[in-house]
Amino acid sequence: MTEPFTRPGTDLCVVSLTYGDDIGAIDAAMGAHVDWLSDGYANGVLLASGRKQPRTGGVIIAIGNRAEVEALIANDPFVSKGLASAEIIPFTASMAATPLADLLSS
Numbered sequence: 001m002t003e004p005f006t007r008p009g010t011d012l013c014v015v016s017l018t019y020g021d022d023i024g025a026i027d028a029a030m031g032a033h034v035d036w037l038s039d040g041y042a043n044g045v046l047l048a049s050g051r052k053q054p055r056t057g058g059v060i061i062a063i064g065n066r067a068e069v070e071a072l073i074a075n076d077p078f079v080s081k082g083l084a085s086a087e088i089i090p091f092t093a094s095m096a097a098t099p100l101a102d103l104l105s106s
């Protein structure tokens with residue numbers, strides 16, 4: 001069994017998006033949302049994202065402190081268009097699986 005990578009002090013946030021009542025509007029904005037996600041991955045600030053099951057929203061894992069992630073999420077088309085609300089849960093990563101080790105800074 002591989003030991004987890006440890007590096008104390010890495011700021012991360014789990015973002016829980018909750019869709020409003022208009023799934024049609026969510027579907028219409030999906031392309032812009034995916035473009036926004038792609039930019040976040042290209043800029044190295046997003047680690048993972050996907051739909052909740054059942055489809056009531058989504059989850060995003062982002063690198064950064066609360067203020068940084070709040071600013072990032074404010075530009076998500078789902079949030080900026082009022083189609084979804086975002087709960088931002090900051091945490092300090094002290095352990096991570098080896099594939100994430102290079103993405104986490106001390």
